[in-house]
Amino acid sequence: MATKNQIIAAIDIGTTKVVAIAGVKDEFGKINILGYGQAESKGVVRGSVQNVSEVSAAINTAVTKCKAKAGCEFRNVFVGIAGQNVRTEINTHSKFIDSGIIKQADIDQLTREVYTISKDAGEEIIHVIPQEYIVDGSSIIGSAAGCPGRKLEGKFFVAVGKANSITAIRQAVNMAGLNIVKIILEPIASSEAVLTEDEKEAGVLVADIGGGTTDIAVYQKKVLKTTSYVPFGGNAVTNDIKNACHIIERQAENLKVKYGSALNLSEYSKKIAVVNSFGTAKEISFSDLANIINARLDEILGGIACLIEKYALRDSLTAGIVITGGGAKLNNIIRLIKFRLGTDVRLGQVRNVDVNASGLNDSEYTASVGLLIKGFEYLETYLAGQSRAAQETQKSDTNLEKEQQSKSATSGTSKGKKKEGGFFSRIKKWASDFLEDPEDNA
Numbered sequence: 001m002a003t004k005n006q007i008i009a010a011i012d013i014g015t016t017k018v019v020a021i022a023g024v025k026d027e028f029g030k031i032n033i034l035g036y037g038q039a040e041s042k043g044v045v046r047g048s049v050q051n052v053s054e055v056s057a058a059i060n061t062a063v064t065k066c067k068a069k070a071g072c073e074f075r076n077v078f079v080g081i082a083g084q085n086v087r088t089e090i091n092t093h094s095k096f097i098d099s100g101i102i103k104q105a106d107i108d109q110l111t112r113e114v115y116t117i118s119k120d121a122g123e124e125i126i127h128v129i130p131q132e133y134i135v136d137g138s139s140i141i142g143s144a145a146g147c148p149g150r151k152l153e154g155k156f157f158v159a160v161g162k163a164n165s166i167t168a169i170r171q172a173v174n175m176a177g178l179n180i181v182k183i184i185l186e187p188i189a190s191s192e193a194v195l196t197e198d199e200k201e202a203g204v205l206v207a208d209i210g211g212g213t214t215d216i217a218v219y220q221k222k223v224l225k226t227t228s229y230v231p232f233g234g235n236a237v238t239n240d241i242k243n244a245c246h247i248i249e250r251q252a253e254n255l256k257v258k259y260g261s262a263l264n265l266s267e268y269s270k271k272i273a274v275v276n277s278f279g280t281a282k283e284i285s286f287s288d289l290a291n292i293i294n295a296r297l298d299e300i301l302g303g304i305a306c307l308i309e310k311y312a313l314r315d316s317l318t319a320g321i322v323i324t325g326g327g328a329k330l331n332n333i334i335r336l337i338k339f340r341l342g343t344d345v346r347l348g349q350v351r352n353v354d355v356n357a358s359g360l361n362d363s364e365y366t367a368s369v370g371l372l373i374k375g376f377e378y379l380e381t382y383l384a385g386q387s388r389a390a391q392e393t394q395k396s397d398t399n400l401e402k403e404q405q406s407k408s409a410t411s412g413t414s415k416g417k418k419k420e421g422g423f424f425s426r427i428k429k430w431a432s433d434f435l436e437d438p439e440d441n442a
Contacts, residue, residue, distance in 0.1 A: 007034070008379065009066070009074040010371035011059060011173065012186070013049065015212030015235060016326065017041050018058040019368040020066035021360070022074060023353075025376060033358040034072060036368070037065025046212035046231060047082025047186075049168035056175035063176060076179045078375040080186040080367060083215040083229035085165035086126060091117060094153040102135065102152055104145040110154050117158070124166055126183055127159040131223045157224050159185050182378050187215035187227045189370030192377075194324050194348030197222065202318035206348065207304060208367060209327025211235045214300050216307060220316055230303035234327040237296045244292050245284050247277050255289060262297050262336040264290035293330065301340045308341070320344030326364035 005024055012019040021036040039061035043051030067073060093114050097106055107130075114128045133140045135149035144152060166183060173180050190208040200219040208215040214230040237260075242252035259273045268286035275282045304321075308314055320343045323333065328347055337345045350369045355361045360369055 006379065007070075007072055007074055008078070008372060008375040009076070010078040010080070010368065010375050011062070011178070012080050012368040012371055013044060013047075013055060013059070013169065013172070014041055014210055014367070015044050015047055015233065016210075018044075018055070018062045019365065020059070020062040020077075021368050021372050022066055022070045022072060023372050023376075031353045031372065031376060033353065033355060033360060033369075033372070035066050035069030036358060036360060036365075037062040037067075037069060039065070041211075043172075044212070046233075047084055047210070048165055049172055052168055052171045052175065055168075055172040059172060059176040059178070063178065075177065076181050077173065078182050078184055078371050078378070079169060079173055079180050080189055080371050081126065081161060081165065081169060081183050082210075082213055083185065083187055083227055084213055084231060086159050086161045086185055086227070087123075088227055089158050089160065090131070091128075091156045091158045092153060093117075093156065094151060097150055097152055100148060100150060102144050102147045102149055104143075106152055107133070107143070107145060107154070110152060111156070114154070114156050114158065119160055122163045123160045124163050125158060126161045126166075127157070127185055127188070129157040129159075129224050131155045131157055131225070157226070159227070181375070184371055184374050185227060186367050186371075187217040187229075188224065189374050190215065190324055190348070190367045191217045191219065191224075191370070192373045193350050193353070193366040193370035194322055195219065196351065199319040199322070203313070203316045204319035205304070205308070205313065205317055205321045207321060207323050207325075207328075209233055209300070209323060209325040210367075211326060214303070214325075214327070216304065218307075218311065218313060218317075226307075226311060228307050230300050232296065232300050232303075233325070237293055237327070237330075240292050240296050241289065244288075245275070245282070247275055247282065251275050251277070255284065256293065256330070259286055259289060260293050261286070261290040261331040262293060262333040264294060265332070294336070297330075297333065297336060298340065301337060305341060317343055320346070322346055322348040324348035324363045324366040328363045 007022055007024055009022040017038050018041050019036060019038045021033065023031050023033045025031055039058040041058055043049060043054030049055050091114055093110060095110050111128055115125050119125065132155040133144035134153040135144055135147045136151055140147060170180055187206065187208055191206045195204060195206065200222045203220045206217045210233045212233050212235055214233050216228045218225045238249060238253045238256055241255055242249050255273060264287050268290055271286040273284045273286065275284060321337060321341065323345060334345045334347065347363060348366055349363065350361060350366055353369055355369060
């Protein structure tokens, strides 16, 4: 369904920064970013909202900047949730088809039913994503709509969030005067921003190295297979430098960004960085700095290696690993990952969205842009579902009208009354309702 001129907005609540972003789609279906704003993140620890008031203030600052740049107003937003606040499972669900031909409506119903599966107390289902369909015992490549069959089975990736984490996010967003349309798992958003369809088909692992955590997503045969996380990110590296060098956090971050390296190279042996620490000039060698960074990155990469072994991915990541996030900008990190994990690695950059003019072409903004991409996808999915429902309603109305006309011809009376409005006016209204009734429709 067309979403031209429909403004979509998203909020990325990260450990180091909060980003608000708004965009529209042009007549060619390309997303154009209208504007963005960011604020220092306070009250967030490793991707989890700890202080609602502080996070709400940061959201308000970022949104105010975004609206000023974009020249538009919005209240309804898509919001990201970090991987450590979510557990995932694979669920299989089935239904019998009376008509003998599977319709998209049957697939939609099957998906909706998965949202009602039992879950532990204090949990909420965030995503239900199909992985595979089976019709009468045979696996189907692609969509099962249109296939003949009596039994439809679906294998679904289900992401279940912690209710207290989701509640804290909602409270912070609502306090900033905004409504949540849909909460989106951030590793999925990052993947949408940086991956090609060929990479998803071949098999690829995305590692978003953020400030608090490293979020992971794995795709094979164009299907999301799993997500996970490592409970360390760039802030852990900064903290290690601070403690080892006995300096303050701001100085440690500056050292990491300016002189840090994921590998201790021979040319570093004679290079020295000087830090003014409490009135005293402190010399820190590049080699020592690299060793500190390497030790923490080795722990992060060890977590990724464990995931690869757990799911037997060693031979199936044909497209290798794509890294993104602020931590992906460290010098020589790609060389380290290639050596440590023995696979091809590339730096993930935003695709299919014009980010150069907006200044969002840095890898640290991929999750933010990805949330915007997923926002448009959810809106289009919703409208497509409503379009199918409208067509069914229109078909039913037509049959009813014919039946009434037949009765009228027999009795000489008229009972039918033409409904006001039309198919496209209903779709337009649903597009508005989708964004006016947050979280009820996506």
